[in-house]
Amino acid sequence: MNNLYKHALKQEQSLTQELGKFENGDDVSVGLQGQISASLIALKRTIDDYDSLAKREMILVKQEKAFANISKLRDDYNEFKVQFERLKQRESNKITQNNRAELLGRRHNTSTPEYPFQQREYTREQHALREHDFLNETDSKLDEFISHGRDVLNNIYDQNNTLKNAQRKMLDAANTLGLSRSVIQYIERRSAQDKWIFIAGAIVTLFSMWAIVHYLT
Template identity: 45%
Template sequence: MNSLYTLGVRQTNSIQADLERLRNGDSSASLLGQISASLAAMSRTIEDYDSMARREIIKAKQEKAQMRVQKFRSDYAELRTQFEQLKTQAESSKRNDLFGSSAGPLSPSASDTRRRFAPTIPPPDSDSSSSPFRASTPLVNSTLREDHALREHTFIQNTEARLDEFLAQGREVLDNLVDQRNVLKGTQRRLLDAANTLGMSRDVIGWIERRSTQDMYIFFAGAIFTFFCFYLIWRYLG
């Protein structure tokens, strides 16, 4: 149980360090996925520690473990809230930067503005007149580009969410493999102990069989010697 408590403390410190990096402006997808996976691992650690605390026999240790579980849960809730807030701020900042970069090339310069609104004299032999909706073409292009940028940002956001899920699943699979390795190591130790016990039992059985054979030989030798003594007594003293 102490190992789980130490693991929970290390996970808390690691998540706090990652949140500090996120707070300083590092909003990469790898960092977000790492924080999500760390929070999921911390949640599993808290559940395991809580389960072991409930099975504790000594009352004092159980109460101490329950207090630690409550502390872990409060820290986890606070870290989760901070992560969601920082993640939302990072997404808003990315969205604003994306809109700003997409709107930058669309803003006309002063010369373009003067040239756009300068009076144009059509050729004398021209039958066509200028369209009254020509001035709205840049606005339509700007709207289309903003829609395209918004769709691109939504796609990137969905991709980041999927990557976070994949990272969390990979971390969970890794934890399961570690648990299975520990179970297999324990099974191996028990099998070795059983094999050693069986080997000792075989040695004891062999020793008993040899001892039984020796006792049988001693019995027959003693019986023959006794009968021989009886014969001598009967022969010479009878």
């Protein structure tokens, strides 16, 4: 259960870094936004798994501490989610304003160029460059999505291993309790047997003493 809590803290640190890049404008790409969305989903899944384990905790003190940690994690998750939605809205508004400004600029720029053929050739080169940049950016984003998908898959594997270890410990504890009960039952049976042996021995001893006294005197 502690491993899940530590894993959730690492996920929060990663989310803080990603949201910081988005907020500072270092990276406002669609790839980063998709990565943040996937990180939020992974964090929520970790919190739910941690909550399920905490509900099965048999030690009250540990259970209360786990519930307190879960409450804090859920608050952090909600804050991350609200911050992400706010940043997405800000970026959307910025794109809308830029598009509006570009459209107004095109409307005002209606004069005929001095060299139309050169202008047309320049437009073709610019279009080719834009297409090349778009393809490069697409390849980069695909690599980012694949990398993030691998990270999410590794997180799922880690959570699965953690749950398996928790289940194994619970089974070991159950087996230990079963063994303790068996030992107690064996001791009780052996004590009862010793009691009857003692009573039988006492009767035989008393009878032998009575026989010796009766027949030899």
